Structures are given as C-alpha cells and as structure tokens.
Amino acid sequence: MTFRQRHLLGIEPLHPTEITTLLDLADSYADQNRRGVQHKDVLAGLTQINMFFENSTRTQASFELAGKRLGADVMNMGMQASSIKKGETLIDTALTLNAMHPDLLVVRHPHSGAVDLLAQKVNCAVLNAGDGRHEHPTQALLDALTIRRAKGRLHRLSIAICGDIAHSRVARSNIMLLGKMENRIRLIGPPTLMPAGIGAFGVEVFEDMAEGLKDVDVVMMLRLQRERMDGGFIPSEREYFHRYGLDAAKLLHAKPDAIVMHPGPMNRGVEIDGNIADDINRSVIQEQVEMGVAVRMAAMELLAQNLREKPKEVMI
Amino acid sequence: MTDTIFINARLIDPVALTDQIGAIRVKDGRISEVTENGARPKNANVVDCAGMCLAPGIVDIGVKVSEPGERHKESFRSAGRAAAAGGITTIVTRPDTLPAIDTPETLEFVERRAQQDAPVHVLPMAALTKGREGREMTEIGFLLDAGAIAFTDCDRVVTNTKVFSRALTYARSLDALVIAHVQEPILSDGAAATSGKFASLRGLPAVSAMAERMALDRDISLLEMTGARYHADQITTARALPALERAKRNGLQITAGIGIHHLTLNELDVADYRTFFKLKPPLRSEEDRNAVVQAVADGLIDIISSMHTPQDEESKRLPFEEAASGAVALETLLPAALRLYHAEQIDLPRLFRALSLNPSKLLRRPGGRLQAGAPADLVLFDPDAPFQLDRTQLLSKSKNTPFDGARMQGKVLGTWVDGARIWGDG
Helix, strand or coil: CCCCCCCECCCCCCCHHHHHHHHHHHHHHHHHHHHCCCCCCCCCCCEEEEEECCCCCHHHHHHHHHHHHCCCEEEEEEHHHCHHHHCCCHHHHHHHHHCCCCCEEEEEECCCCHHHHHHCCCCCEEEEEEECCCECHHHHHHHHHHHHHHHCCCCCCEEEEECCCCCCHHHHHHHHHHHHCCCEEEEECCHHHCCCCHHHHCCEEECCHHHHCCCCCEEEECCCCHHHCCCCCCCCHHHHHHHHCECHHHHCCCCCCCEEECCCCCCECCCECHHHHHCCCCECHHHHHHHHHHHHHHHHHHHHHHHHHCCCCCCC | CCEEEEEEEEEEECCCCEEEEEEEEEECCEEEEEECCCCCCCCEEEEECCCCEEEECEEEEEECCCCCCCCCCCCHHHHHHHHHHCCEEEEEECCCCCCCCCCHHHHHHHHHHHHHHCCCEEEECECCEHHHCCCCECCHHHHHHHCCCCEECCCCCCCCHHHHHHHHHHHHHCCCEEEECCCCCCCCCCCCEECCHHHHHHCCCEECCHHHHHHHHHHHHHHHHHCCEEEECCCCCHHHHHHHHHHHHCCCCEEEEEEHHHHHCCHHHHCCCCHHHCCCCCCCCHHHHHHHHHHHHHCCCCEEECCECCCCHHHHCCCCCCCCCCECCCCCHHHHHHHHHHCCCCCHHHHHHHHHHHHHHHCCCCCCCCCCCCECCEEEEEEEEEEECCHHHCCCCCCCCCCCCCEEEEEEEEEEECCEEEECCC
16 A cells, blocks of 8 residues: 655656556545434644645545545636736735645646646645646546446456547546556547657547447546537537437447446537446446545545645645 | 858858859858869968868857846847857847837947947848737838838737737838747747647646647648748647648748747656746647757758747756746757758758748848859858867856757857958958
C-alpha cells in the first residue's frame, strides 16, 4: 500500500501500484457511502479550497461532497468572476491563496499545464480537476473504479473510447490509466477529432464504430462540445449521431455484456441515444457519478496523509 | 594609429573554408593582410591568440531590441553589451517594437539611440507594411534613404497576397531586401506547439509542421511573379527544404535563415510546460532538427541567427498557452552553435559561413570575411572551454533563455569592431 505523490496532477506520474492503492481505498468508501457510514475524522481540521477557473457543476459538487464527508472545511471559489478579471495572474492568485494556508487545493483551469504551474507555487496538496486538454485524473480514476466493479478486474479488457478524443482531457487520462493497467485500448472517432501522433500512444485507432466496437468489454463515450458541432470539426449534429452516436444497433457489435460509460453531461441524441444511456443493464453512467465521490475521498485522504507525514516545506 | 597584429591564431575562414594557424594584420580598422604565422613586427600591438580561434564577427539578423516602447526588456546599451560578449559585431534589429518602425522618423530615432549606446554595428530593419498590419506598404524608398537595411513585418505574415505582391514588386524596383516569416497564419493561429505525439500528450494547441511549407510555397510563387530579393527568416522543418532547394535552383533571389534554438533544441525540451522554450515557430521534432542542421552544413539554409527576443518574467510566468514566445540568445548564440561543431555535424568554417559571411553577403556588407580590405570585425574564442550557464549572469536585461543551467562549451575571449576591442581583457 503505497501512494507517494505530493499532488494529484495527472495520471502520467502515477505508478500502477499507486493507482491500485487509491482504487482499493475508494472501493471501500463507495460501499460505506452506500451504508451511510460517516468519516468526519479523516480530514478534520483541514481546509479544502475548490478553485474553478472554468464552469463546472458536477465535478465541483463531487469534490465538495467528498471533502465534507471526510470532515474538511470546504470553500468554493468561482474564479471566472474574480480577480482574474481584474488582471491578476494565476501565480499571484496562487500565492494569495497560499498565504491563507489551505491544506488541499482543487483546481480546474481552461489551459493545459496551468494546474502544474500553480502547484509549483503553493505548499499544500493540489488536485487537478481538469486542465485544458491535458489531464483530468479523478475522472479517469472513477472510470477505472466503475470498470473494476462492473467487470471484476482492471486488466486485459478491451475498451473503446469514442468521440472527440482531440479536445478531451478525460480521454488522455483514461488512455494513460488504462494503458498502465495493461488493457487494450481502441479509439473511435472522425479523424478531425483525433489528436495528431495518436498512433504513438499504443492504441488502436478506428474511424468506423462497427469495426471499432467489435467485441469490446467497455464502451466509453465522450461528450461532444457544443462549439465543435457545427461545421468546424464535423458537418452536423445529425450526421455525427448517425455515424458516431451510440445506439442499440452499434452496441450490438460490442460483447453482449459490455458496459456503457459517459463522463457527463450527456448530449442525448448527439453522442448517445437516450435509451442506451437509461438502460440499467448496460449503462453505468449513474454509478460513475457515485464512484466520483468515493475516488475523490480516497485521493484527498491519501494526499492528506502524505501532507501530515512530510511537513510542509516553506517555498516562495 | 598603430597596426594591430593577431598572431598564433587559429583562423576560421568562411570564404576559403579553411581552419589553420596564421596571423592577421589590422590597420585603420580594416584587415590589411592575412599572413603566415611569422615573427613579431616591432611597430605594432601584438595580440597573441595562443592557438585560439579567430573568426569574422557574427552578423546577427533579426535581433529584437525593445526600443522604442519596452526599454525595460532590452535597450541598445544592454543588447550592445550582450552582443559584444557573444562575439556578435553587427546586430540587424527588428521593427516589431512599440510603435513599429515604419516611418523614417522612428527609424532615425533607432539609429540615434544605437549610435549613442551600442558598441557594435547596428543595422535597423523597417516594417514592410504600416504598423505591421499587412494592409498598406511603408515608405520603402524614404526608409531606404534613411538607412533601412531590409523590410520585414517580423512574425506577422502578410496574409493579403495582393498587398504582399505589390510590396514585393515595389521593393524589387528599389532593390530592397524583404524578410518574411514563413508560417501559414490561419492554420497556425493559436498554436503553441508542433502537432505530434508530444503536443497531444501535453494537450497543447498545435500546428502541423506543414504550415511552414505552405507559406514558403506561397512566397516562392510570389517571388516568381515579382522577382524581389527575399529571405525566409526561419526554415525549421524537413518538409520545407525541397521547395527551398528548387527555388534556389530556379534562380530566384531567395535565401533562408534559422534561429539557433531550432538547431539545438527540439519539442521534447518543453517538458513540463517550460515557457522559456516557447518560441515562434514552435520547437520541432528531432527528425526536423537533424534535417535542418544538415541543411546548414550543406549551405541550403544560409544563415544562423539568434532570433533574440527579450521577454520579461511576467510574460513568461503564465500557463504555456498564454505565455509570450521567444528567447534571448545574443550571448548564447556562439556556445549553442558550437554544440553542432562538438557533435561533429558541422565544421567551424561552415558554421561561420552561416553566422558571419552569408548574412554580410545578403546585406551587401563587406564584413564576415578574413580578407585584406574587410573591416576588422573579429571574434576570438576558445571553442572548448566548458561552463554552466546561469541566466542571472546574462548582460541582456531579460533573462529568458532556454539554456539556463545548461552545460555548454565555448567562451568568447575578445571581440573587435573596426579594429577596436569592445570585449575581453587587453
């Protein structure tokens, strides 16, 4: 049982045993959450600040709930409306917050690498809640936990990730995590939504859903951002749904017991048929949300442990 | 004025492409003769080079001195001293200042400031279009009369081909040199990296390396139309090289340059979003880097520049996408270029062909040569002396170098401009 990280900035720096450690802990939290067990002592006395430079409802709520269940004092800062608008730089904002001595800082930012930059300037533990197109580690971890609970394992599975890979931090973190755990990853989407150099990621790439979904154990759909829908990257919503939207006919190509996932919020009728999303035999979308809280509780507990063991170094 | 004689020098001759021990005699600011390493004449100051390299001073095209407008980033005094310390004897300054240098009046301001403060030769370039906005051409004739050495909108591409073709045609009638940035502007809009595995992993907005060839192809077509004298500021990708080679073979008046960072670094150096490595164009793959190094050795790429771009700490201490582009390089140009020599990818005469001779030829200046009659603009350096770069020690006001902490080789022992020593002891 080891988890050596000071921050959770991405999946990339994590060792497979660290991922397993975190998922094991999250797994027990998931069960206890269902039973309504309280753990107010775990983060008691610690301050958690949620700093979201980009709109988010579900992720922010999930982090807030996770912190509160463990007894942390949680504060939310909506950064779109704040000092950034007054011209303050990210680093100054970080230094200002740092001076208030928080213990856990949860950050989402529209630019890749911004959370890494911020983490260099503070002496609390930083959790990346999504930076640009780079990483969204807790999403990948909650997806992994959902898969592990549904499939009984997190290795040697065939997993398809479908849709807007190019702009998705969820896809990047998932590719890294599922790759580290030795799964077979297939990416499916129109070539305009595939990142360059994707062949070098150790994945298989498909442009056709039927071909790509053949015999997979897990179908992971991605959200198509509104601004990408019209003309820029794909011809239209309806053509996208026809060719890449997950419906019953396309799902037939996957294994009969394949599960369907989506990080939310969904565009029903664009990337996923509403009936599939609501099919309790196939869709684990609600469970993903549930696992989200458990994974974030585990991540914060492990980081807080490391924080306590290694006293804060004073930095500039 | 007594003569100066440099003895025991390892003479780097970019014309004859030789590298051998000899002596040079300097009289009235010019090289009077290049001789065998003989006896010490009585009536001269003697500089004993002790076997170190003596080469024509570097002529650096595309240096940003942030006057007027942003003197806190770099002034003529600081840039001049940094150039002297780096063995650069001529800086060719960029007009991308605030305001842009697009009138004879602003050009004269720059010339006056340079005259007052810089110990090296300063040749100012002027903007090709007013305000570098790509809409109307500047007063090319008046600017030439005022001393503009070349015309460029720097890193802004003139997107309107009508405007650009007219500017090229007008420039041709005055035999003016036009320098262009070759990046397809719409494709590369918003890009912070070269597309590929690395940019995708880091989630950075990226542009295909092909954007460079697209722009070069367009400009070559316009050159065939207009016949202007043209220099592509930075050719950094393998895919652009065949087009460049063909255009040269077809007799167009085209030359190409490259910045030192694209010759010595690649995209992976960005690592964890290190903004000092954010350049324009972005750093390329290792395959591209090797191809352009070879192109410099072969002479297909003519000129190596520092592309010196001072940026203050605030404009670099930002998330990668928001951070400013560019790096300072006056003092690191030579040691970085010597990496190619130590890697045995290029010899010293060919290196100085790209650093000194070719830029002088392009600008129709007499320097860049170790020949009788040439100005005594010289650099004496130890190509092997090792050091670790500490950016805080740079003479440039801005310290944004990607080589901070890097182990490098090559120390400038002395710099002479018109026979007068401006750097080094003695």
